[in-house]
Amino acid sequence: MMTASPANRVQVALGDRSYDILIQPGILNQLGQVLQGVGCSGRVGVVTNPVVNKLYGIEVCRALTQAGFSPFLIIVPDGEQAKTVQWLAKILDALVIQRVERQDMIVALGGGVTGDVAGFAASVYLRGIPFVQVPTTLVAQVDSSVGGKTGVNHPSGKNLIGAFYQPRMVVIDPRVLHTLSPRQWIAGLAEVIKYGMIADKRFFAFLEEHVEGLRTRAEDVIPHVIRRCCEIKAEVVGGDEREVGRRRILNYGHTVGHALESWGHYKKWVHGEAVGLGMVQEASMAQYLGICSKDVVECQDDLIKRVGLPIMMPKMKFLDLWQAMQHDKKVVKGDIHCVLPRRIGDVCVVPLVRESIRKWFLVQQQAATKAAKVFRKPASRPRLARKK
Numbered sequence: 001m002m003t004a005s006p007a008n009r010v011q012v013a014l015g016d017r018s019y020d021i022l023i024q025p026g027i028l029n030q031l032g033q034v035l036q037g038v039g040c041s042g043r044v045g046v047v048t049n050p051v052v053n054k055l056y057g058i059e060v061c062r063a064l065t066q067a068g069f070s071p072f073l074i075i076v077p078d079g080e081q082a083k084t085v086q087w088l089a090k091i092l093d094a095l096v097i098q099r100v101e102r103q104d105m106i107v108a109l110g111g112g113v114t115g116d117v118a119g120f121a122a123s124v125y126l127r128g129i130p131f132v133q134v135p136t137t138l139v140a141q142v143d144s145s146v147g148g149k150t151g152v153n154h155p156s157g158k159n160l161i162g163a164f165y166q167p168r169m170v171v172i173d174p175r176v177l178h179t180l181s182p183r184q185w186i187a188g189l190a191e192v193i194k195y196g197m198i199a200d201k202r203f204f205a206f207l208e209e210h211v212e213g214l215r216t217r218a219e220d221v222i223p224h225v226i227r228r229c230c231e232i233k234a235e236v237v238g239g240d241e242r243e244v245g246r247r248r249i250l251n252y253g254h255t256v257g258h259a260l261e262s263w264g265h266y267k268k269w270v271h272g273e274a275v276g277l278g279m280v281q282e283a284s285m286a287q288y289l290g291i292c293s294k295d296v297v298e299c300q301d302d303l304i305k306r307v308g309l310p311i312m313m314p315k316m317k318f319l320d321l322w323q324a325m326q327h328d329k330k331v332v333k334g335d336i337h338c339v340l341p342r343r344i345g346d347v348c349v350v351p352l353v354r355e356s357i358r359k360w361f362l363v364q365q366q367a368a369t370k371a372a373k374v375f376r377k378p379a380s381r382p383r384l385a386r387k388k
């Protein structure tokens with residue numbers, strides 16, 4: 001039986017719904033043994049998508065079979081299209097057909113999309129059956145697999161249908177991150193930087209010192225990074241499971257980020273890229289409102305840029321941005337509550353006043369246009385010496 005030493009285990013303390021996050025390179029091979037510790041036996045519905053199934057499906061099913069489980073696959077499509085009520089219904093159909101019972105279990109093997117829809121299915125099937133998160137993207141390993149937010153999208157908005165439903169365990173194998181595309185990898189780094197900004201200036205400094213390791217997915221850097229992010233998320237969620245207070249700080253970069261995602265019809269940026277841009281904008285807002293100094297903004301933006309994330313805002317109208325921000329779930333009685341940085345490692349939640357944000361936006365766009373002009377100005381051509 002695989003042992004979870006304190007070095008590779010983080011606990012999410014939620015009373016009788018507490019669970020462990022195990023972080024260990026190669027742990028995927030031992031998934032069956034690990035799950036014996038959850039107290040389940042019998043059938044395991046492994047929810048995954050074709051991309052992840054091709055890479056890790058066989059390995060996971062073999063590990064489960066070797067430990068005495070009977071796994072069966074439930075394949076959902078790749079991408080955000082799997083997060084719909086239609087695909088939720090298909091997962092439920094598969095569970096019914098397989099006659100899955102209460103002591104059986106669901107394993108969500110994949111990124112945030114798979115984890116969100118599989119977790120939601122687990123929460124409603126037979127009024128809740130055990131589920132385990134096996135996240136395979138950086139976003140999922142440092143963020144979406146921990147904390148129990150599950151759900152699907154509605155045509156009129158993201159994550160509008162869902163439930164708080166905690167997994168029995170989160171099993172993280174950092175090794176699987178090597179097959180992620182460079183774009184998905186870098187996008188995940190935005191969420192990593194977010195943790196430094198909201199809660200831990202020492203971690204932020206560590207990230208600054210290890211940019212090369214972050215970019216190259218260095219094996220001596222990544223497990224530590226994942227662990228620290230999970231510790232912060234576990235601590236925040238443990239104190240505010242349902243997001244009535246402190247958990248809101250996890251939304252730093254997301255008010256503008258979600259607005260940009262929806263403005264770009266979820267095609268222009270992947271989630272992490274939009275969050276990175278959102279952090280750049282929200283820090284700039286905080287400076288404009290006198291909440292943080294210029295140094296904070298420069299430090300943050302520099303790190304975001306160095307890891308390879310985009311930082312240029314598209315040309316857009318203030319009203320488009322403001323309206324897209326209104327659709328965020330974090331709007332309370334019409335007020336947009338936004339997480340803004342005070343210092344590196346310290347943020348506050350502030351209601352945004354439309355007029356001051358409009359002024360900030362104009363100043364911001366003017367500066368961007370000016371910078372773009374300077375950038376585009378052709379270099380003066382060297383004069384040719386005139387022949388006599």
Ligand SMILES: NC(=O)c1ccc[n+]([C@@H]2O[C@H](COP(=O)([O-])OP(=O)(O)OC[C@H]3O[C@@H](n4cnc5c(N)ncnc54)[C@H](O)[C@@H]3O)[C@@H](O)[C@H]2O)c1
Binds near residue numbers: 051052079138150
């Ligand atoms: N529940 C939460 O608390 C929470 C938090 C953050 C984000 N989310 C949700 O998570 C989703 C985004 O998650 P994501 O960024 O993981 O996207 P994703 O699940 O779509 O995965 C991104 C891509 O990577 C591929 N992939 C996954 N693992 C791979 C691997 N190991 N190697 C190669 N390719 C791999 C996937 O097939 C997909 O094409 C969004 O729907 C967002 O709303 C939820």
Ligand SMILES: [Zn+2]
Binds near residue numbers: 143191254271275
């Ligand atoms: Zn996010």
